[in-house]
Amino acid sequence: MKAFPEESRAQVESVTMDMWAGYIAAAEAQIPGAESKIAYDKFHVAQHLGKAVDKVRREEHRSLLALGSEALKKTKYLWLQNPEGMSPERRETLDDLRSCALKTARAWGLKELAMSLWHYRHRGWARKAWQ
Numbered sequence: 001m002k003a004f005p006e007e008s009r010a011q012v013e014s015v016t017m018d019m020w021a022g023y024i025a026a027a028e029a030q031i032p033g034a035e036s037k038i039a040y041d042k043f044h045v046a047q048h049l050g051k052a053v054d055k056v057r058r059e060e061h062r063s064l065l066a067l068g069s070e071a072l073k074k075t076k077y078l079w080l081q082n083p084e085g086m087s088p089e090r091r092e093t094l095d096d097l098r099s100c101a102l103k104t105a106r107a108w109g110l111k112e113l114a115m116s117l118w119h120y121r122h123r124g125w126a127r128k129a130w131q
Contacts, residue, residue, distance in 0.1 A: 012037060018044040042118050049111040050080050056107040071097070072104060079108050 010032045016039045017023040027034040057079055061072040078094055086094065098105045113130070120126035 014039050016041055019048065042115075046115060049114055053079050053104065053107045053111050057104040060103045071100065071102070075104075079104060083112075 009030055012031050014037050015027045015031060015034060017027065019040055024038065027038055031037060054076065057072055057076065064071055075093075075097065078090060078097070081090070083091060083094065098108070117126045117130060120129065
């Protein structure tokens, strides 16, 4: 990055990257105002969100099993799959689970909301939707 003059680095409007700390640190060290110019790629964001939903599901599944409920048994991939690609039967199962007061359903809803932000063309509208 040092091969680019500082004036050129100041003109950078956006830096797209995955969420690796090394990339973030390099961008912040070399690009003025990088904190507001970093755009994380959709694939890596989806990966992190999917892992978070699965972590909530695993913890909640253990808690429910201790109470004698198997409500989340064999649902791992149901929560990780894109609903648009689901069969009607799987979608119905997901909808039934979502209507329950499950932490996993709430985590899944937040993941879906976050993924919907990629459809916005303007940052302000995406920010408003997230808030």
